[in-house]
Amino acid sequence: MKRILTHSMLRSAEKYPERIAFSQNDVDITYKDLVSKSYSLSNCLLSLGVKKGDRIGICMNRSIESSYSVYGILLSGATYVPIDMSLPENRIIEMITDCEIKHIITKDQFKLKIDKIIKTTSEIHYILGLDNTHESVQGISWSDILSFKDSATDVTISEHDNAYIIYTSGTTGKPKGIVHTHFSGCSYAQLSADLYELTELDILGNHSHLHYDISTLGYLTMPFVGGCTVIIPEAYTIFPVNLAKLIETKKMTIWYSVPLALMQLLQTNSLGSLDYSQLRWVLFGGESFDKTYIEQLFNYTPNASYSNVYGPAEVNQCTYYNFNINQNLKNPIPLGKAWPETTLHIDYNNETENIGELLVSSSTLMKEYWNQKDLTTNSFRIIKDKTGLDKRYYKTGDLVKVLKNYDLEFIGRSDRQIKVRGHRVELNEIENTILSIKGIDQVAVYAKKEQDEMNAIYANIVVLNKSPISESDIKKTITKYLAPQAIPSKISIVESIPRTPAGKVNYKKLIG
Numbered sequence: 001m002k003r004i005l006t007h008s009m010l011r012s013a014e015k016y017p018e019r020i021a022f023s024q025n026d027v028d029i030t031y032k033d034l035v036s037k038s039y040s041l042s043n044c045l046l047s048l049g050v051k052k053g054d055r056i057g058i059c060m061n062r063s064i065e066s067s068y069s070v071y072g073i074l075l076s077g078a079t080y081v082p083i084d085m086s087l088p089e090n091r092i093i094e095m096i097t098d099c100e101i102k103h104i105i106t107k108d109q110f111k112l113k114i115d116k117i118i119k120t121t122s123e124i125h126y127i128l129g130l131d132n133t134h135e136s137v138q139g140i141s142w143s144d145i146l147s148f149k150d151s152a153t154d155v156t157i158s159e160h161d162n163a164y165i166i167y168t169s170g171t172t173g174k175p176k177g178i179v180h181t182h183f184s185g186c187s188y189a190q191l192s193a194d195l196y197e198l199t200e201l202d203i204l205g206n207h208s209h210l211h212y213d214i215s216t217l218g219y220l221t222m223p224f225v226g227g228c229t230v231i232i233p234e235a236y237t238i239f240p241v242n243l244a245k246l247i248e249t250k251k252m253t254i255w256y257s258v259p260l261a262l263m264q265l266l267q268t269n270s271l272g273s274l275d276y277s278q279l280r281w282v283l284f285g286g287e288s289f290d291k292t293y294i295e296q297l298f299n300y301t302p303n304a305s306y307s308n309v310y311g312p313a314e315v316n317q318c319t320y321y322n323f324n325i326n327q328n329l330k331n332p333i334p335l336g337k338a339w340p341e342t343t344l345h346i347d348y349n350n351e352t353e354n355i356g357e358l359l360v361s362s363s364t365l366m367k368e369y370w371n372q373k374d375l376t377t378n379s380f381r382i383i384k385d386k387t388g389l390d391k392r393y394y395k396t397g398d399l400v401k402v403l404k405n406y407d408l409e410f411i412g413r414s415d416r417q418i419k420v421r422g423h424r425v426e427l428n429e430i431e432n433t434i435l436s437i438k439g440i441d442q443v444a445v446y447a448k449k450e451q452d453e454m455n456a457i458y459a460n461i462v463v464l465n466k467s468p469i470s471e472s473d474i475k476k477t478i479t480k481y482l483a484p485q486a487i488p489s490k491i492s493i494v495e496s497i498p499r500t501p502a503g504k505v506n507y508k509k510l511i512g
Contacts, residue, residue: 003186012226041072052077082211177370200226258422259289285309286422439467
């Protein structure tokens with residue numbers, strides 16, 4: 001059976017037409033409605049000249065419309081590109097320009113930001129979701145979109161066609177577009193469904209934005225099995241008490257988020273005496289999760305198993321470590337073992353023979369970095385398998401060691417990439433952005449673990465003689481170009497930056 005994301009959604013709609021596919025607040029959309037709205041959107045896109053392989057930007061927050069935006073784009077043969085609307089306008093324009101996005105799908109709440117973006121770039125020709133029309137841009141309201149016929153198109157989709165592109169931080173300051181095909185996306189959906197034994201009866205709490213790879217469990221896997229995805233409203237992420245009640249009210253059976261979301265529930269005493277007995281899986285990923293918090297969560301989730309989900313966005317997922325209340329945990333929680341259709345290779349460093357960089361070959365592996373041929377080439381390594389055939393491995397940059405029971409343990413990064421609240425942040429990118437400011441002579445950006453074990457970013461800066469620039473000036477400038485999670489929590493103007501005998505920045509001394 002070919003692995004095509006739209007086929008899996010359509011199969012579920014045939015089996016469970018009246019089951020709820022996506023839910024948010026008091027709005028539910030059944031699989032029958034999901035197919036209808038997705039086809040209407042796809043026919044609308046095709047009428048606007050969208051061709052197979054075109055990139056379509058999804059510029060919205062967590063919303064019910066995002067569900068049929070994803071599948072409407074896929075049914076048209078195009079590629080969806082989720083865009084984080086909390087990013088600075090300059091960075092959003094970089095992505096739109098890089099992907100040559102001519103059509104974007106959005107909602108009224110982003111009208112002002114979209115207006116500013118349109119005035120800066122001539123790439124965009126159509127705005128779907130807004131009925132206002134600019135001189136060179138045509139707006140189409142949601143009511144007009146959904147008035148298009150809801151029948152199948154004649155677009156033929158291959159499993160190796162591009163399905164979606166997720167942007168993440170790049171060391172040079174240019175965002176990296178990670179390209180996944182229908183095959184890699186559907187492989188993830190199938191493997192995750194099998195591993196966690198997901199069915200049409202499961203209800204997933206989707207805490208993640210669409211532009212973050214954790215969202216794939218809700219948007220790809222749940223439609224694969226015919227289950228329900230509860231899209232957590234923005235307000236609930238701010239008030240943990242409401243989020244805790246929502247988990248009970250919606251009778252969620254699966255939870256998947258970065259550890260921070262679960263830590264906030266504990267730190268604010270939000271879980272209370274509510275009933276979470278229906279939860280059977282608590283999945284977490286994106287960064288380490290201290291066992292102290294997990295052991296506290298055990299008290300509230302008597303029937304749940306837990307899983308440490310590991311895998312860079314380039315491979316969706318590649319390992320897992322499943323455990324429950326009956327096991328003695330260690331810190332850090334291991335990355336575990338490879339799941340099916342995946343081969344791991346550890347490239348050992350002679351200086352530390354038991355620690356090496358993890359390389360991954362998997363059916364869930366990305367196709368390439370969009371529009372960055374050299375980066376793509378340098379990110380892969382060809383290794384012959386036991387039969388002598390060449391196999392492509394992605395170089396994760398993650399350092400690991402093998403434990404006695406053959407589980408992997410995460411040691412650190414071979415480069416200067418960190419995770420902040422589950423988001424990848426390149427420290428080199430922050431340095432390059434600060435260095436581009438007039439009046440800056442030297443900069444050293446580094447991260448330190450705070451009391452809650454979360455990364456905090458610091459920047460030490462040397463300014464040119466007599467430059468009047470201040471810490472607040474620097475922060476104000478870089479806020480225009482960097483994602484919110486990449487803004488240093490403290491910027492210090494210093495007389496000098498410590499260096500090694502070789503003249504390199506002594507980051508170890510800065511971290512202390």
